[in-house]
Amino acid sequence: MFLATRELRRGAKRYSLLSVVIALVAVLSTILSGLATGLVTDGISGLRALPIDHLAFEPGAEATFSRSTITPEQLATFQAEDAIEATPLGMSFANARPAAGGPNLDMALFGIAPDSFLLPNKDARSAISGKPGLVLSHEFEEQGVNVGDLYKLGSSDLELPVVGFTFGGTYGHAPIGFTSLSTWRELTFGNPDDSRSSAIGIRVQSGANVDLGALDETANTDTITKQAAYAGSPGFTAETTTMSLIRSFLLVISALVIGAFFTVLTVQRTRQIGLLKAMGASNGYIARDGVGQMAILVSAATIAGTLVGAGLVALVGRGDAPVELSPSSIITSGLSLIVAGVIGSLVALRRITQVEPAIALGAE
Known part of the structure; x- marks a missing residue:
């Protein structure tokens, strides 16, 4: 690595352009990571915050609340199991119109039983246990x-007062509102005494071994983990897939740019490489030196670009854009860029092995 570090110091201007390009790619990659994390959070933060392990849907619903209807008999099957807690959950999207006039609100309305564990805040549970209202x-x-x-x-012409606020998060990019299950049923089915719900929220006791598959066969339901239910959020799968593809293409482009630069650099250093071989340096030594040089350059530029990108994400996150800083995603993005850069530099190794020591005789 002696030659690599020395050349980086002496040829700083030569490497400055590549450093700037890599840093800009790192900035873009970090911003994309912030957008991807923000979109995920904006789509499922409310569902992620629910204190449940699993959700039981109607078969074929594919984790989508609007496609699922749960009957009292299906709910009773799960509630009869001692090792789990099961509670009905109603969910629908609603347009909230202010009675006094003003802008309408998009809302993901969750209907829950007043004594349900789905709403951990005691004050919030008390607020919806009385007259119909919204938390x-x-x-x-x-x-x-x-x-x-x-x-x-x-x-519906039913006027619901806002009785309080709590941490609810969002679902399907719409803020969540909680109401009692009977109120949700009146809004959804037109009858507060209707006994149907959208899904069953399930919490398994710690250390318990429950055969949820057997319960599904008995109740004719489809039980999935809470994490698997994220896919039912509108646009969740499409958004995450799109952002992943964009980031993948960005890594491929980065690897190609670094590979092209390193190839040109190797061509320019052909006589120097020949001289090193004439002095006894092996192909492995020269290759390690070159790849190490690129690793140092890519790492330094990526760290600088990632820090700048994180700062920009922090500034943008103060507005309405759905961006969020996640240390794990930012670190993963930076490491992926470094690995892609090092892999890209490997394309020039074949040219290094083809340089003959005799070419040094033509050096000026």
């Missing part, structure tokens, strides 16, 4: 909604 996530509070405001949801 909204703090995102609505930031939009200017106040306790006591009246809203009509969907086509």
Whole structure:
């Protein structure tokens, strides 16, 4: 590595352009990571926050609440199992119209039983256990909604007051609102005494061994983990796939750029490489020196670009854009870029092995 570090110091201008390009790619990669994490959080943070392990849907619903209807008999099958806690969960998207006038609100409405463990906040549970009302996530509070405001949801003329705020998060990019299961049933089915729900929230006792598959066969349901249910959020799969493809193409482009630069650099150093071989240096030594040089350059530029990108994400995150800094995703993005750069530099190794020591005789 002696020659590599020395050449980096003496030829700083030669490597400055590549360093800037790699740093800009790192900035873009970090911003994309922030956007990807932000989109995921904006799509499923409310579902992720629910204190459950699994969700049981109607067969064929594919983790989509709007495609699933659970009957009391299906719910009773799970509630009869001692090792789990099972509670009905209603979910639908609603357009909330303020009774006093003003802008409408998009809402992911969750209907839960007042005594359910789905809403950990005791005050929030108490708020929906009385007269029909709404407990909204703090995102609505930031939009200017106040306790006591009246809203009509969907086509219903039922006016629901805002009775409090809690951490609810979002689902399908819409802030969550909680209401009692009977109120949700009245809004959804037109009858508060209807006994249907969208899904069953399940929490398995620690250390318990429960055969959920057998329960599914008995109840004719499809039980999946909470993480698997994320795919049912509108746009979740398409968004994550798109962002992953963009980041993959970015890594491929980065590897090609670094590979092309290293190839040109190797051509320019042909006589120097021949001289090193004439002095006894092996192909392996020269290859390790060159790849090590690229690794140092790519690592330094990536770290600098990642820090700049993280700063930009932090600034943008103060606005309405769905971006979020995640240390794990940023570190993974940076390491992936470094690995892609090192792999790209390997394309020039074949040219190094083809240089003959005799070419040094033609050196000026």
